[in-house]
Amino acid sequence: MSNATPLLDVSGLTKHFPIKGGFPIRRTVGAVQAVDGLDFQVAEGESLGLVGESGCGKSTTGRLITRLLEPTAGTISYRGEDITHAGRRQLAPIRSEIQMIFQDPYASLNPRQTVGKIVSGPMEINDINPAGGRENRVRELLEIVGLNPEHYNRFPHEFSGGQRQRIGVARALALEPKLIVADEPVSALDVSIQAQVVNLLQKVQQELGIAFVFIAHDLAVVRHFSQRVAVMYLGKIVEIADRDDLYGNPRHPYTRALLSAVPEATVDDDGPVRERIRLVGDVPSPISPPSGCRFRTRCWKATDKCANEAPPLVQVEGNKPGHLTACHYPETEALIPARLSKNPGAAA
Numbered sequence: 001m002s003n004a005t006p007l008l009d010v011s012g013l014t015k016h017f018p019i020k021g022g023f024p025i026r027r028t029v030g031a032v033q034a035v036d037g038l039d040f041q042v043a044e045g046e047s048l049g050l051v052g053e054s055g056c057g058k059s060t061t062g063r064l065i066t067r068l069l070e071p072t073a074g075t076i077s078y079r080g081e082d083i084t085h086a087g088r089r090q091l092a093p094i095r096s097e098i099q100m101i102f103q104d105p106y107a108s109l110n111p112r113q114t115v116g117k118i119v120s121g122p123m124e125i126n127d128i129n130p131a132g133g134r135e136n137r138v139r140e141l142l143e144i145v146g147l148n149p150e151h152y153n154r155f156p157h158e159f160s161g162g163q164r165q166r167i168g169v170a171r172a173l174a175l176e177p178k179l180i181v182a183d184e185p186v187s188a189l190d191v192s193i194q195a196q197v198v199n200l201l202q203k204v205q206q207e208l209g210i211a212f213v214f215i216a217h218d219l220a221v222v223r224h225f226s227q228r229v230a231v232m233y234l235g236k237i238v239e240i241a242d243r244d245d246l247y248g249n250p251r252h253p254y255t256r257a258l259l260s261a262v263p264e265a266t267v268d269d270d271g272p273v274r275e276r277i278r279l280v281g282d283v284p285s286p287i288s289p290p291s292g293c294r295f296r297t298r299c300w301k302a303t304d305k306c307a308n309e310a311p312p313l314v315q316v317e318g319n320k321p322g323h324l325t326a327c328h329y330p331e332t333e334a335l336i337p338a339r340l341s342k343n344p345g346a347a348a
């Protein structure tokens, strides 16, 4: 990444949801530590993949960045401007530049509005009148996302799941955003349709120079889309790197485990063959995460040090610049062929 001010700069970003309890007076008895001290940047036009299992804080992160949620701590800077606690007025000029695409194209489109109305909605709300009129702009946008501009007057139920997600993309593009947070934009779609929508987003990213934070469950989906990838576990980033470094030289045990679940990677002819690691157990509750390294209850290499000291996210020995790993004992061995590997997860 260049030294220029990043488009988005997140530092120590934290969101704890208070848990209320007690009688007769309800008070805060604990907190869901959904996001706990994230540091990352997104450069202009760059796409960052954000990956991790269910409940690790991906959507919360997306909602914090887009300011749909108020952070508990940390800072969010957009183009060098601190917007962490920005009010309505300060956010107004920025609102249009940061857009979100949601997982469920069914729930996120108003069934009673026509496509034209849905896609022009953001222009209306922000009182933006493009040259040539809003309707023309909507037709243009429908064309960009691969929909028939003549379908302007149709309703969401007349479209397939993939087409509905295209409508969501058109709406997100309406205000010419600089940053789009896409929260599992293809998870609800048929596998056969997923690649088409990812390709569309990739085209949008490359041709319109829009930066993306692309949230996904597994590493396969973001592999071809993201220039950099951050892996999250229980509210923390455990590894972040350029795509090739992350997939080719994963240093965190959790990244390895996620990668070994990517079927595509095991049949990769030109890359090293992955070892197979089956993760045992569930992600612990973010209400009382494990001490020290949060991954330790599922890690086959955990020691006392892992229980006592939280590993910092740093450039461990052997990492290229920009490749950061949070582990006391980062993986060093080359990836070993699947057929020779033991199953370390099974021993835990």
Ligand SMILES: Nc1ncnc2c1ncn2[C@@H]1O[C@H](COP(=O)(O)OP(=O)(O)OP(=O)(O)O)[C@@H](O)[C@H]1O
Binding pocket: 017, 032, 033, 034, 052, 053, 054, 055, 056, 057, 058, 059, 060, 061, 217, 286
């Ligand atoms: N409004 C809320 N109030 C309380 N807890 C919440 C709230 N929103 C999210 N959480 C909790 O915060 C944690 C992180 O949730 P989040 O939705 O960010 O995870 P995720 O990584 O997006 O998961 P998924 O892959 O299932 O979408 C979860 O334990 C969730 O239950």
Ligand code: SF4
Binding pocket: 252, 253, 254, 293, 294, 295, 296, 297, 299, 300, 301, 302, 303, 306, 311, 326, 327, 328, 329, 330
């Ligand atoms: S710090 Fe310890 S428990 Fe955590 S991932 Fe590294 S080896 Fe495993």
Ligand SMILES: [Mg+2]
Binding pocket: 058, 059, 060, 183
């Ligand atoms: Mg989510």
